[in-house]
Amino acid sequence: MGKKSKKKGGGKSSKAARKEKIHERREQQLEDLDYPDNKRPFFEGDRVWFHEESSWGDGSNPNKYRGIVKSVQENSLDIIPLQSKIDGHVTPVRISLKDVFPDFCDMTLRFDVGDDVVCGTDRGWVTETVKSLWPIGEDSDPTPIGPEDPIPRYRCVSLTAPYDNNNCIMKHPSSFRFDVGDRVVFDPAMAEAKGNSAAQLRSNSSSWLKGNVTSVDVTGLYDYYAAYGCSFVAAGKQYSCHIVKDDDEHVARSDANPRDRLLEAIEQDCSIYHLNYLTTTFKIDVTAFRDLVISKALEHASYFALSWLEHYCNINIRLIKDDSGNNLIHKIASSS
Helix, strand or coil, X not given: CCCCCCCCCCCHHHHHHHHHHHHHHHHHHHHHCCCCCCCCCCCCCCEEEECCHHHHCCCCCHHHCEEEEEEECXXXXXXXXXXXXXXXXXXXXXXXXXXXXXXXXXXXXXXXXXXXXEEEECCEEEEEEEEEECCHHHCCCCCCCCCCXXXXXXXXXXXXXXXXXXXXXXXXXXXXXXXXXXXXEECCCCCECCHHHHHHHHHCCCCCEEEEEEEEEECCCCCCXXXXXXXXXXXXXXXXXXXXXXXXXXXXXXXXXXXXXHHHHHHCCCCHHHHHHHHHHCCCCHHHHHHHHHHHHHHCCCHXXXXXXXXXXXXXXXXXXXXXXXXXXXXXXXXX
8 A cells, every 4th residue: 555645734733833824813913902991803804894875875784884804903904894795706995994893693693674674672661663683873982892792783673682582572473363352272381370270281381272362463561572462261260361472382273183283284384393292282193294294394304303204203204205206305306
């Protein structure tokens, strides 16, 4: 056998040396530059936001005021806006240090301009519409120190959302499955209530309860947004609660067919636990309509449903082929 060729660069020792040189260079930059107190130092290649009126424009394009540091000056930074890179040319803008702050944020957001949302505020959860994304120019001094610090993600009609999570902002349903007066069953462990109603939910948490829808699209609540208000009877007395999400895992029609519920739950991407609950509680034989279930899971890109079929229904979906001999990967590709 011939001799093995040696890689250039000295292997681990050279990597360690390069890493040390980078560290030394950054330490030197810190010593050379006199930054104000509590102002984070910047380096070439850093992602940043910047306040600059001509770049901000009408605020509709965040890529004009979000960029990458090209070079560091004593009191300013040369920054390449992301839009400049997207357009295929490198045109830096010089921005004063006082108008720049670090960009720790994800590149994408869950919602877009025009989307209807519900937002948590000091006056409860309210309905809103997204007007712009990353409204950095509307905040005089965000000055984040770390990734968890609030940065305005969305500008809505009457408020700014500083985080992109369900504790701050959620999609507002465009339609609802039930109307006021409909008879439903709901999982008390998933419902919300206060006082005696909450105590009744806890004491009956082992089985679903029957109830009546009393309200739809419930806003103004301080702790959460609710799809429905619901009344129920326990120990001969009537109580009330809220159903926070409009899916089969939380609430279903009282006379719904179990098989229809299962298919709807797959469409809604309900959890593996809930899919297993439906099949075991109602003794649903999935093998009798296996192809339909698999097709539904692929159509709605439900990872939970595919995992449930594999682990709880003993269906090896990786070996399943259609009439043309295509396996799961081909099915996923053709369904997208």
